[in-house]
Amino acid sequence: MNRTIIAVALASATFALAPAAHAAGDAVKGKAVFAQCAACHKADASGKSTIGPNLWKVVGRPAGTLAGFNYSAAMKGAKRSWTPANLDAYLTAPAKAVPGNKMAFAGVKDATARANVIAYLGTLK
Ligand code: HEC
Known part of the structure; x- marks a missing residue:
């Protein structure tokens, strides 16, 4: 058996699995991350908006x-749905993901914290 072929196959299998592992956040920890959003965003069934x-x-x-x-x-013309992947891009760098949007927030730099807050948002339904 050719060892190189096996090594290449293993490497691509690992690569293919990586995005799925990354997507799973912890909603309980995400609730704590949401404290920094709550200054501007309500997130309840009232539907009432505040600053955001x-x-x-x-x-x-x-x-x-x-x-x-x-x-x-800019946000009206953003032409995307808030899938977890699109939320991740927006919350990484709001001004880059939707240029000209008015969310005055630098973003959540930590990928785990982002995955957690996105998991928390997923419970709000
Ligand atoms: C300083 C206030 C402020 C903070 C803090 C803030 N936001 Fe926002 N957010 C806004 C505003 C204002 C908008 C509307 C942007 C626009 O219309 O251009 C917005 C828009 C959004 C949208 C788009 C919603 C839609 O209906 O299209 C999402 C998602 C979002 N914010 C998530 C978050 C999350 C999650 C956090 C915390 C990690 C956060 N925001 C922190 C003010 C804020």
């Missing part, structure tokens, strides 16, 4: 579409 749009049921919602919130033109 209410984040109840935000996972899966098309960007810039919550009724009654005055979004920036």
Whole structure:
């Protein structure tokens, strides 16, 4: 048997599994991360928005579409749904992911903290 072929096959199998492992966050820890969002975002079934749009049921919602919130033109035109992957990109660097949007927040730099807060958002439904 050719060892190189086996090594290459193992390496690509590991690579293919990596994104799935990365996606699983801890919603309980994510609730604590959400404290830094709560200054601007309500996230309850009232649907009421404050400085930012209410984040109840935000996972899966098309960007810039919550009724009654005055979004920036940039967010209205963002043309994406808030999948976990799109939330991850936005929360990494809000100004880069949606240039011109008005969320005055630098982002969550730690990937685990981001995965956790996204898992928490997924429970708000
Ligand atoms: C300083 C206030 C502020 C903080 C802190 C903040 N946000 Fe925002 N957020 C906003 C504003 C304002 C918008 C609307 C942006 C626009 O219309 O351009 C927004 C938009 C969003 C959106 C898009 C929602 C939609 O309906 O399209 C998501 C998702 C979001 N924020 C998540 C978060 C999360 C998660 C955190 C914490 C990790 C956070 N935000 C922290 C103010 C804030």
